[in-house]
Amino acid sequence: EVLPRLTRGEAWIGIASTEPQGGSDVAGERTEARLVDGRWLLTGEKNMVTGVSIALALPYGGGFVTVTRTGPVEAKHRSITTMLFMVKRNGTVNTGFETRDYEEWGRRGIPTSYLRLNNAPVDPDFVLGEVNGGFKVVMEGFDVARILIGAAAIGAARWMLEQSREWIRGRVVFGKPISSYQSVSFKYAELSARLEAARLMVYKAAWLADRFYRGEGSVSIMDVANASAMAKMLTVELAVETGLEAVKWFGGVSYFKETPVMRALLGVLSYYVGAEGTQNIMRLIVARSLLGREVE
Ligand SMILES: Cc1cc2nc3c(=O)[nH]c(=O)nc-3n(C[C@H](O)[C@H](O)[C@H](O)COP(=O)(O)OP(=O)(O)OC[C@H]3O[C@@H](n4cnc5c(N)ncnc54)[C@H](O)[C@@H]3O)c2cc1C
Known part of the structure; x- marks a missing residue:
């Protein structure tokens, strides 16, 4: 229905x-x-x-x-x-x-x-x-939903890097574009590299979920849970860090609504404080799967 x-x-x-x-x-x-x-x-x-x-x-x-x-x-x-x-x-x-x-x-x-x-x-x-068997149902739902959160965080981080690229190449301070200063350009390069790695983690989690739901016996729901927790943990923290860098690169104008990066940062912060489990809970899931159930 x-x-x-x-x-x-x-x-x-x-x-x-x-x-x-x-x-x-x-x-x-x-x-x-x-x-x-x-x-x-x-x-x-x-x-x-x-x-x-x-x-x-x-x-x-x-x-x-x-x-x-x-x-x-x-x-x-x-x-x-x-x-x-x-x-x-x-x-x-x-x-x-x-x-x-x-x-x-x-x-x-x-x-x-x-x-x-x-x-x-x-x-x-x-x-x-x-x-009385609903815990498994809801946990499995979270495992899959975290992949979607990861994809959304990747999209937000990519968009903030794209917006920032135009800005840092065009913003001239002390006679040069700020992209020519290594404290800016090296961070931009590092965040771009981490974006690629985090995106692959999201694809891996999605690939494992596909294989699990196709009934491939070699993939368990725990494999999906572990990968999706890693994906949410890495992507959301990357998106928040990208947002914090982007608002610094934009400087004072980032604080005003004419410039949209602050809004993107506030958006991804919702995934940082909540949404399918907090960042600490992602660490708990991964730590338990690697070290055992005694981790609390
Ligand atoms: C925009 C938004 C939309 C939301 N939509 C929904 C929704 O549709 N449905 C829904 O059910 N919920 C929703 N939530 C709620 C969200 O999923 C919860 O915020 C999240 O599960 C955490 O619960 P809590 O906020 O009560 O924090 P708590 O569980 O009270 O945790 C507080 C802090 O303690 C930490 N903590 C807790 N236990 C441990 C531990 N064992 N080890 C280390 N640290 C720990 C947490 O990581 C967190 O930092 C939404 C939240 C937001 C922000």
């Missing part, structure tokens, strides 16, 4: 995992789901959910892959169930929820919201995977 509409741009699907007490510890999320008279009822709070007002504005509507608790909190990841909570379905707004948009420093194209759930109903057909 939803996926064909999603592909036609008529429906929205996002994710509602993060809660006010924290987003990194997905196995510790508290939103409760109870099965009452054949329907799941969700109660709790979700925070920083991207796209709620888009789903509400679309004629069909949309929903959120929601991380819920269907057993004791002590069972951690073994009592997590993932379900698609529809805020609006077939033009009818669901009951049992309230929402409000946050105002963002950087991004303008896509809103992010707070979501309070109070006996919000979910059809049993909208449970994704097994009851």
Whole structure:
């Protein structure tokens, strides 16, 4: 019902995992789901959910892959169930929820919201995977989504380097273009080289994901998880560093809206502080895969 509409741009699907007490510890999320008279009822709070007002504005509507608790909190990841909570379905707004948009420093194209759930109903057909088996579902989703974040960060870094190239070659200070000073040109060269390397890491993660979903037995989901965490870690930090250099190269004008690089930097900072796991969580995933589960 939803996926064909999603592909036609008529429906929205996002994710509602993060809660006010924290987003990194997905196995510790508290939103409760109870099965009452054949329907799941969700109660709790979700925070920083991207796209709620888009789903509400679309004629069909949309929903959120929601991380819920269907057993004791002590069972951690073994009592997590993932379900698609529809805020609006077939033009009818669901009951049992309230929402409000946050105002963002950087991004303008896509809103992010707070979501309070109070006996919000979910059809049993909208449970994704097994009851109490949802942790794997949501983790796998993050593994793939991180590749897309990596690609977006690469695009932002490339764009900032392109903008900067014109500027540093044209900006004459002390009688010479600033690109002739090695403190500028060497950094430009280094960031360009790191962009190429980070791009290859994104391609590698995407290639592994393709092979995993084609059922090639030699690639496991852990291979995808590790590569996508590396890709997000490297690309996002490169994009932020590129933005910080670019605004310095542009000098004072970078602080004003006539010059667009600051906006790009603010945009990629959203991936630096959040979005499919923080940069420390990327390190945690990679460290655990290399050194073992004892890494915390
Ligand atoms: C623009 C934007 C859009 C978002 N959209 C969504 C969305 O659509 N859906 C959704 O569910 N969430 C969304 N988020 C939330 C985002 O995914 C979370 O911010 C992220 O998962 C981190 O959670 P937190 O902010 O609560 O930080 P916390 O989990 O409270 O972590 C705080 C800090 O502690 C560090 N930390 C935590 N544990 C460890 C550890 N073991 N070792 C070392 N350091 C650690 C973290 O790295 C972080 O720096 C969005 C965030 C942003 C900024």
